[in-house]
């Protein structure tokens with residue numbers, strides 16, 4: 323049985339309440355946030371600009387959109403920022419108003435929620451464990467003319483796997499031919515060094531949309547900032563016209579102007595992940611009953627062949643919260659996702675998992 327009501331990771335309040343402790347006492351591996359915390363450059367900018375709270379932000383967020391456009395070297399007219407990427411997902415779906423959509427299972431839950439809200443019929447494409455949970459050419463056959471849009475998450479959440487570039491190009495070509503809007507969620511792309519994702523390919527394809535989040539890589543999930551990018555300027559303008567005024571707070575808008583410039587933070591984050599993830603993956607894979615997939619993002623997807631959802635419970639007793647994937651369509655209570663955190667924090671997770679799975683911890 324699921325331990326929590328929440329559909330997402332990061333609900334430390336609910337988990338802590340179960341134990342009768344304060345949320346701060348939990349080590350949270352359930353939300354995929356950069357453990358470095360927000361960039362120091364942003365912290366200083368926020369501290370020095372508290373007066374922004376006393377004024378309305380620019381309703382067009384010109385400086386923010388210019389900063390995003392400069393970062394990706396694309397026209398400002400292609401971008402619309404939102405109150406987190408989640409907001410951008412809902413804006414895009416509302417503007418596209420699809421009647422039939424295809425989503426990948428297991429995948430991020432908010433695509434389906436946004437699609438259902440506009441009365442869209444949602445079909446599922448199931449990833450398979452026998453295919454290593456990787457997206458394969460099978461998906462090309464699932465692209466039929468009755469579809470209006472396809473959501474893909476690259477790298478996927480919760481698997482952390484990134485489809486081959488050649489497959490993504492084949493999917494984009496087929497979507498273009500069939501007039502299917504291809505929506506690529508690149509919320510975790512910033513974690514991968516030297517990967518620019520599909521934004522450089524937008525010019526050739528007005529059916530292509532890319533969603534980005536700044537909340538994960540720059541550790542600002544409480545501030546919230548994300549955006550949608552596409553070369554169909556008319557559609558972007560339509561979204562702009564439908565967006566609620568001032569929906570991004572002034573501090574989040576300032577964050578967007580500051581953090582993209584912080585190359586030292588970006589470099590340090592890439593170095594940390596390149597060191598920490600393989601180490602965590604190898605240590606977890608060496609434990610009894612665990613299978614770990616080779617994710618490329620800042621989290622790892624695993625299967626535990628000990629019964630029930632007891633692993634999450636047993637770790638919680640040790641004040642460590644991991645994400646059970648039991649509530650993802652297509653998965654069950656053997657599957658989990660853990661964030662990559664600092665080397666020391668990962669070591670705590672490894673030791674706790676070892677104790678639990680090797681039988682020196684609470685019985686599973």
Ligand SMILES: Cc1ncc(COP(=O)(O)O)c(C=O)c1O
Nearest residue numbers: 406407408430479509535537548
């Ligand atoms: C795949 C994916 N896309 C988008 C989001 C939403 O990001 P944001 O916090 O910017 O709304 C999340 C958050 O968990 C996510 O996992």
